[in-house]
Amino acid sequence: MKARIILLLIALLANGIIVFAQNTGSIKGELKSSDGHPAAYVTLTLTNLGKSVKSNEQGKYSFNKLAPGTYTIKMTAIGVNSQSKEVTVNPGEEVELNFALTESNQVLKDVIINANKSKYTTTEPSTTLRINEPLIEAPQNIQVVTSQAISDQQIISMSDGLIRNVSGAVRLEHWGDLYTNITMRGSQIQAFRNGFNVVASYWGPLTEDMSIVDHIEFVKGPSSFMLANGDPSGLYNVVTKKPTGQTKGEFSATLGSFDLYRSSLDLDGKLSKDGKLLYRLNVAGQTKGSHRPYEYNNRYTIAPVLSYQLSDNTKLTAEYTLQNAKMTEVGSYYVFATDGYAILPVDFTMTNPGLPATKINDHSAFITLEHRIDDNWKLTAQGAYFKYTQQGMSSWPSSVAENGGIVRNVGIWDAESEMSLGQVFLNGNIYTGSVRHRILAGLDMGKKNYMADWGQSHDLDTAGGEFNIYAPTYGYPNNGYPSFDRSQPLSQRAVAAGGLMDQRYNSFYAQDELGFLDGSLRVTLAGRYTYVSQSAWGASPDEAKHFTPRLGISYSVLKNLSVYGVYDQAFTPQSGIIYSGEAVKPLTGNNIEFGLKQDWFDGKWNSTLSIYQITKQNELTADPERPNSQYSIVVGEKVAKGFEFDIRGEIVSGFNVVANYAYTDSKVTETAPGVTAIAVGDVIPGFSKHTANGWLNYKIQKGRLEGIGFSGGFTWLGDRATDTWSVGLQKLPNYFKLDGGLFYENKKFKIMANAFNVLDKYLYSGSYYEWLNAYYWQTEAPRNYRLSINYKF
Template identity: 25%
Template sequence: MKHIHLQRHLSITLSALILTNTIMLADDKKENIKLNSIEIVEDTKTKYLYNKKMSANRSNIELKNTAKSIQIFNEDFIKDASLQNIEDVIKFSSNTIYTGDSHGRTNQISMRGFEGVPILIDGLKVTNKLAHPDINNFETVEVQKGPDSLQYGESSPGGIVNLVKKKPSKESIGEIGFEFNDNTAQKANIDLGGSLNEEDSLYYRLVSTIKKDKGYVNNNTDTNGIFLAPSLAYDINDNNTLTFVSEYTKETSPSTFGTYVNKQGELVSSLENTISNPDEKFKKTQKLVGLDLDSTFNTWNSHFKYRYINYVGDNADVHMPFMYNETTNTLSRIYAKQKQKFQEHALQYTVNKKLNILNLDHNITLGADYNKAYSKLDMYADMGTTYSINLSNPSYEELTRLSDHSSARDMSTEKTYVKSWGTFLQDSINLSDSLILNAGLRYSESKPKTGQKTDAYTPSLGLVYHVTPKTILYTNYSESFKPNSNKDINKKILDPETGNGLELGIKQKLLDDKFNLTAAVFKINKENIAKLDPNDVTNQSYKASGEQESKGFEIDISGEITSNLSIIASYGYTKTKDKDNDNLKLTNVPEHTANIFTTYNLASFNLPSIHIGGGARYIGNRYADEANKIELDSAIVYNANIGYKKNNWKANLSIQNLSDEKYVDGALSSNARGTRVYAGTPKTVYATISYAF
């Protein structure tokens, strides 16, 4: 592949900001301000433009008054583009890439050069989540860039993602849909909602999916799953609403250990061949229950959220990849058995208050949150017996059981937990009709069952200037933190990893407010990264001395170009360096990424019920190893769609990865045992049909 060489001279100039915040009492009766204001935009055919309040924002700040780069992808876009998983949605945001799923256990997202991006659920931090959650259950997917531990605590300096689930609806909803693909996959889903009484005070939502998928890999195990998500809301009175939510997921699928690349970064095996054993089964079960209490009054509101999650992931018997030999293209595997059990209690409470202090309008937010996450691992591994296959032409042995491995080592752990909590105060001050100051400070604390406490203070400061009603300039400084689990030579837990970032951007409305553009330049530093202590000859102690940096530019656009032509697109440039590793680039981070998806309605051809669409995703070359010796090629992945919408019927035919490009999403590991990666999905044809009633 030809490499694209672009040079960006980035310059960020920020003014010094002085915050003076006086806490005063205010009479609630003196002003009557409606919170949660919504900016109304003209309805469009595809409705890709989203200008409502961001769900992940615990304050009442509208998007236009937020000093952050934020992209929100709604259900219309997800369906028109035939996106199958949340990671397919997330990577449409600039400088955002998907690097794998850790053997089917969790979605791994990198943003602005840094991995470990947390995925929130309805604006709530959840430690352990199901990988690849059912995409039919989400109204929007929100992406917020840059370090930001202010409202949610532990985070990545790259940003956060929030998945907004479908809520109970007073309006009647009824839709049933079916999906098929050329791998003989079958999926049926239903979405129901509406009021249950004449007063419209009791209303519900039910989302459910049943699926079966053979997949493109030659496994003897098909993916079979069921998902059920009923929710119920009750308006206690005009000011208070109580909502009960629940979910049940049960799925059986093959193991997903990825594949390998050689020292030239080339895939060494057909994507249709598994590198473990075709008889393996990975069983996942997740149960979720929770409630929300939302209270809204004239000048204040409050939101209480609680979720309990119980997850079990069971890889009963596997022949796990262990060591790759590039010379012979053979892979040695070992027997392993693993079951992970997670339970979690997550609580969150937020109060927003409108005040006028010294003739300035303030929007004050006070929040607190608490998580207690339990975990238990049952694991056995037999390191003394290996099973070898040639990846060019694999011949698989019979899958063994634990009873066949008397020398298997018991690597199980006792049930343990980590408790974390935090509180923050944020104020958005209207310094004038066009100038808004956002400032806040958070205290966070984390403590394992047996271990030392980690705590951190994280500030955030932003300035928004409305040049005109259509042009907004913003700048911000924010910080993030993540607890370290490694210990120093004195057996003390290291200080948490910290991130800090500067950003300068513009938000622009175009084409009669039907088109949004957001552009930003940024610089982010990550510090206190655990590195092996050279003074410890046992190589078991660490020092919090590592430092990494990323800087770049990005642009995101969405909306209507004409009444028939809609588009979502992005471009990102990120330059990274590991300052403790000769300024080499960080792994899995391309300098250039770009995305585009567009739909065109054929009304001008007297076919108003039909739209055509398509797009492309570009991911630049990047390195799979810290030494920057194994380079993964750039790739362009195309897709095409044709859709039909008339009355209550919808149908869509989509081809994803139209040219059947062979490419890598990201590297899981690269060491003496080989470089294991996750490859992109090959060409797949999807057909969907749905009926609303």
């Protein structure tokens, strides 16, 4: 039956491609400045349809497959007088319509640079998100965090406060700056980079340094157009910096509290006179301490990118990134006590000086071929290779006593991850009569392997010589430092420790978005077929095959106002070991969502409101009766539901805002037979019922104080359910953090000073571990400061 559905879908798409009416026309032309130079990247809009394009590097543009009729084309660009022209298109006719701008070429170059400068909003998704349509028309809640927002908030890595820019995003256990682990809509979302799922294990990829990041796309709910398999809560896609064709550079230096010293360099330009061979090079380095003694996080990043225009229609891009980290052992930031949360000073630590560093090398390479077949069809092929190596350890206590005595333990954590990933997808626009078809079809394939040795451990303290949290000493530990045996290759040690995980997948996806009523009404019909084989903890591989349908509808009530609804499914096989020995079934989930999107004042700012319900069956979670072990249990059925509201953009000239609120509720609705540790109605950890964020940035536009500005923001988490099940025990309190700063900026120079946790609150996250009969928590930094200087050249 599934095969028939796939064949039928393919046949329908093929029929749509082959059979389309010949009674459509097109409008083409070029834009030139008054001195005859091509005017590139200028926006032209068909006001009748609300459809926009930008002129290419040769100043040319086109609107294709237009129904016969009269259209108005409006040309707009910053610093240029807008123009509107009316044109009539007859069946089968190609109309030429040119525009002449009054500015000189040099002025126009400045216009182009300013027009492409990132602010707080964007109207189009990246190519790696695959969907070839404006964000306001997509039947999905997609939020984009721009490079300007990242810069204004002095964010230096994925784990550095970035999630304040997206409604409903929280982090459970922070894992320091090692892994990001973002949860949304009640579950951990998938991590993507340039369109590839880069999750190789439960711990996710190394946090991306912001020096390589152009912007980040958060896609909420199941996303069949991206996910071969994965959690239905959503994903985030980190889009790295690429060459722009403009010769420019930027140097940045940052100083901060707790011995933060950081610098970065961004070079962008041409390697050939004809502009076909372009480059981008980003390098960054930092040393960073912590508000807790003996902790550090030193990193450097190197990221070269080359792109070559093979022909007018074909471009090849290759990029490589190395991220190197040298940091305190994983877990060093947690503290434990039996009496409750937050009973120790905010800077208290349980780690010990003299422990060896955890060292990480994270390599990634991408090669992308983009070929525009004609004005309507584009083929994209991408390949990626990831290699991650880690040599280090993690810390966790062996015992916690009521008198504060703790036996601290460190365990080896050497790991290696290797991923080879590939994808090919086709985007097209065709018409059958008056119906427009936006076609997307593609193949995804991947091979992921992760292995780790965590089979050796060492107690730093002895019975009778425990580390006491009420009278700590940090000299040579009673039981000495660990000396782990690394004489055997990691591959052999991982087998002995059960630290093996792997995944193989192949997937085909096809989508047709049908546009009715001149494109105002859009209906999406899509489906994905996936085969996955994966294993974990040394268990036998689990195989699964699944077809996931997708149905969406979006309607433009006005040019800048749309409503949408979507039904989508997600699927992923699960690997784990159930204590009873029963077989592990794949996780399946579906999402029903409705939303409202609006662009205000020609897209200067936008808003999104969405409501959703995600249902998941057969989800595995850590066995609460056997914590910190390899065992899992089947929850049964879980439902997450809520609503989200986001606003971002320039409200008035110079005043930019990011504001959002989300209500989330996630509970068990059914339990699997034999499950006693979890009951119907229990809250599933992984969310905060209320999340609210705000960030304001204002720069004075005129007068003596022109260029001076201020910014400020907050995060509030209410009714947190980000801990594990702890019936009858203390829950995490509400959370409030306030930040603010001042800056001065001109065309070349910017200086920023921000204060974080202005109110100097004791902020933390954590949970209760029943097997230790103790609470654990991780504190955030008290009031701290950063000063950055940026110079553009």
